[in-house]
Amino acid sequence: MDQDRRVLQGGDVLVRGERIEAVGQGLATPGDAFVVDAQGGIVLPGMIDTHRHLWQTLMRGYGADWTLTQYFVWYYLEWGKAFRPEEVFAGNLLGALEAIDAGVTTTVDWSHGLQSVAHAEAALAALDEAPGRSVLAYGNIQQGPWEWATSPDVQQFLRRLLGRPGGKVVPQLAFDVPGDPAFPERAAFEVARELGIRVTTHAGVWGATNDEGIRLMDEHGFMTPGTTYVHAATLQPDSYHRIAATGGTVSVATESEESAGQGYPTTYRLRQYGIPGSLSNDTSVWWSGDLFSAMRATLGADRAMEHLEHHERAETLTHCSLRAEHVVAMATIGGARALGLDAETGSLEPGKAADVVLVRNPRSPAMLPILNPYGHLAFQAQRADVELVLAKGRVVKWAGELVDVDWARLRRLVEEGVAHLERTLGAEAWHEGMHPEIPTTRVLENPYTYTYDEQDEAGER
Template sequence: MTHPEPTPVAGRPVVLRGGTVLTMDDAGTVLTDTDVLVVDDRIAAVGPRLEVPAGTQEIDAGGGIVMPGMIDTHRHMWQTVMRGYGADWTLTQYFVWNYLEHGKKFRPEDIAAGNRLSAIESLDAGVTTTVDWSHNLQTVDHAEAAVDALRSVPGRFVLAYGNIQAAPWEWTADPAVRSFLERHRDAHDDMLRLQLAFDVTGDPGFPERAAFEVARDLGLPVTTHAGVWGATNDDGIRLMHEHDFMTPETVYVHASTLTADSYQRIAGTGGSISVSTESESSAGQGHAPTEQVRQYGIPVSLSMDTSVWWSGDLFSAMRATLNADRMSEHMEAHLKGDTVTHLRLRAQHVVEWATRGGAHALGRDDIGSLQPGKKADVVLIKNDASPVSFPLLNPFGHVAFQAQRGDVHTVLVNGRVVKHAGRLVDIDLAPVRREVEATVERLMSELGPEAWAKGMNPDLPSTEVLDNPYQYTDFKSEATHTGGEERVLGR
């Protein structure tokens, strides 16, 4: 494959010429045959046949889609070293492996390895801002390693500081943690912001209050796994609300198994929900609350949760979200004998959630749309070698259902070109691979081959073979029944 365009040089203006531009502005404006000019870290102009400063580098966006960089508001980036390991896990198996059995084995360098790989993966997939829901920061050294890894990759990140190995009211009281948070907060680094990440169990004593007070003292938003079946529920939301800790900056991840009361409290206090549909569909937190967020007018963003199952790819998130919402809409109608003739959730909605929805969740009105003056986080989807790249009839439908990460041609973050002509710029995967392999080898040897294999291959559930309803003889087929009863009873 040859790339006629030279790789852009840092610091020079860039113009993407003649693309279909999804501005993601308030009106949802789509412009065809339009240019986007980037000067320094900002979008300087959007329009047809722009005049550009001398020395501007040209990128041909003809036949492609130019859109804002996507924003993932919840990903446990450290777990990317375990990519695909838990493909067949339930949430329970995830909790046991990470929270109870093996999460403690992760050293600072292991956190760094996962974070670096995940951060690079984001850029490759057109995800320009990623929230690192970093809930295995057992020491401040782990946290420093997490931040150093994020800073080594030219993306925009939010470190959501957390620690599943201790109670939130314990680790937030640690002066070393507090000073780490103050230092990074006061650095005012536009590429690395902070949140506090912890869950609220619903314990009537509300011990999490102390952690919320630390967040308030430090002026940091809280992100919390809410409405997770069997783990967090309405009680946690009610306690947060009664103690006045629900704010517009609060991000409720999943928010699946909640009742109307909780959705009303979230809507009333202005917070947002981060929907991780691939996770909710597969792991068991509950159904993605895509119907409720629209019913109660709650702002939404999308997230990928963890690469233990899925990859850090918001094309997948958009697709899964449309599929899950439509599946439940059809199923609910069918159960009542009805037919859905008009779909409620549109491709444009999920593209909004993946872009401006994420910007809103993070309290940033300077990213998430392509308008003059905004930060230049830009993605060009264009793959002339792909038969899926044309005809380009419905741009939102194309992004949500046709495009994929391999079609991400060019990515700019903060005005800097980090991917061009389908290749990451100035990122060498070889040392990243080596550090990931070192972590994997060390974990494998610490677990031993048996526990390693067992962790990756959970037992199948017990299966009882149902009897054929024709009961006029005592005949039972040996093919389905021999040993079946013993197998079930023996468990």
Template sequence: MTAGVPESEDRPTFTPGRPVVFRNATILTMENGAVIDGGDLLVVGERIAEVGQGIAAPDDAVEIDATGGILMPGMVDTHRHMWQTALRGLGADWTLTQYFVFYYLTWGKIFRPEDIHAGNVLSAIEAIDSGVTTTLDWSHGLQTVEHGDAAVDALRSVPGRFVLAYGNLLGAPWEWTHSPEFRGFVRRHFDSPDDMLGLQLAFDVTADPAFPEKAAFEAARDLGLRVTTHAGVWGATNDDSIRLMWEHDFMTPDVTYVHAATLTEDSYQRIAATGGTVSVSTESEQSAGQGYPPTWQLRRHGIPVSLSMDTSVWWSADLFSAMRATLSADRSREHHEAHARGETVVHNHLRAEQVAHWATIGGAQALGLDSVTGSLVAGKKADIVLIRNDRSPALYPLLHPYGSLVFQAGRGDVHTVLVNGKVVKHDHELIGVDLDAARAAVGRTVEYARSTMGDEAWQQSLTPELPPTERVPNPYTYTDYDGGSTRHRAQREAPAAAQQPAN
């Protein structure tokens, strides 16, 4: 930047097709542990042209100084209910049971196609702003194909890479997956391959011995689609769900098991044996109650892991937070198990590098997009994130780049984002995105939802009933308040006094 010239006046012009070269970055390629210090990366068109040091760039290339920064693949979120972003934060104090009551039993039915569209757009913008270049939209609010059309239109309107996982929480998947309306939807929107917007089926297996979900799995096979399913969720899906899938030969590498937090050894063995992947939503599992985040189990069984944020009715699109929470939860469990055996953990099994891998190439592999994105190698699509914030004391010195990424970096440190070779964020500002319009649309959904629910139901959702807490009696009570000082002596001195001989 030229001295005395505001950044907004000195910002480069990013025109379609103009090459972009990053200079002097610490590059985390996510390929075989390769880290390139003082590295360069050249983007030409949609793809990464070259990664290395001292790269010769075309004369018309835009040069981005990445000195002191981390260059990494765009992150991949493999499970996010994007439509629920329209009611961001409403469920901050909910349990999973209250979530089910709100969306499945009472108010999920009020969402119109325009509300799906509004939530998806804001969620998609939030994702690319956070350095998440690929998101699987676990879209179980699609009550009609018109809702599905709205979801697709929203995702195509934002310059990110997405996978629509089509679901309908108010319908039976063995019925809607075979309906003429749904099949017409698939033909309209997904007749030709497009790595910018893919399609999966999203439904859960309830453990009904009749296994009605068989027809939904058959539909996935017929359409050549992957399946994503909530598995091992306390009180909802369990080992019987896994067993039914196994017995009917529907456990394949094309299935992602979301959460998988309350399964037994046998179910983990079945997932491992069939090449399935697990999407871990650590903040969700810790707070809502699906079960303890299972990475400590998945590692032991060699099950591939990806990370996800679940829903902004609680959380956000911040995969930095997901990485940090996941690493901490895994290590906490390891310490807890060791302490129960009277032992001490002296070496951590899970490392920051592995968690960063799960957030990038691990997610791409789970979505079947690892030939497209997830790592920084020549030939792949240019989904790239530069972590750099010269105003942050937390990003210097950069001694352990994976450690800094997982433990120090945050969404505010996302300097530049490219998706499919297109610059969508630079110098901490989004490019070509109408955030004001997205906010306005969500505002209309909030007004509609509040008026439809009524003030009483709305307030109950914001402030669910607080159960009483039974206090543990404390023997160390305070006595003799005098002149602002507090002394506690009765419980401590009484035993000593009792030992004195009687006069």
């Protein structure tokens, strides 16, 4: 699959070192080549997830029944601060390996659990250890971005990360703009501009971030082609026009938007306003950690909306606007363009990094026959069908299994982290946290700014 989404039947991909050297049919095989027979499978570029909270992977499935409000209560208000650097490391490593296992070779770690630089060091160490390319999007839900982003220690960490060769892990800033007229987030945007790094922000989230935040960003000159707007599901036309006019991209996390309530998945709006889109999984505390599920959910949501709109006009939809090839592109080259990496990855073309995935499973009846490769990837394939993954030419998954993973150590890290959180919460709170009640204490008007009241006369919060 190249940037024009052409399917090459019976094609060959020649990799030399870290790069794709040639793509075509009947390529000459160098004498020293290791040959992988991919017959009966689909070879595609490594997929790209543009928004995943890797640190929360340690809590896989814990919040399966949460609403977004309950998520805010548990992480922002009550227990997010219980995560030590050790838990961030374990979650990041587990989530990064999960991404590779599912054919995702580039992941944006939307890391808003970095309460200290020590937490950031732990997150980075895990991303360094795991194969693949990562973007460490630095965030901290325990402080305002005007506080943590301006910290000399944070800036020193970011500059050090920027100065490392190779580009395996690169930085972004991750924070949100709820719409305070004073626009205190300006300080964080100025840090990003000074350092020359991109910003990713949750925008258009019901009850949390809105059109006022977009207006403030635009009027202060901080909407750029390098900005990623995550969700962007509840915005008015003016905001979509501003995103389109400034060249921004939207990261659609359909499973999240459908279940948590940020707003209706916005691919149909992206078409309307000509905004490029990419796909993301958000967090494994709720949902799946693979882009096969994201592609499937996105097609379903978009088509449901399109059918509904036609039915409301007493019309019948005869052709779907969003096709399987479009969501596969969002999961690959769309993600690369959102990150400014489309010259490096996102398609199978000579000169690009050898981020290559083979989807093939001769033991699965669902993988036979393959008649429409895009449709098969979007509706039939699963993470278990990922047979081979190359990350910059390095074999990181082979014959359906991850390579060089110390499973005993990984399990120990995860179990120790979960045990710490259970002890910290206590058995009752740990159990109740799967269905948390909304606090009766004062809540500010925006869910991103939950706070406790000051102690009452009885000394209780």
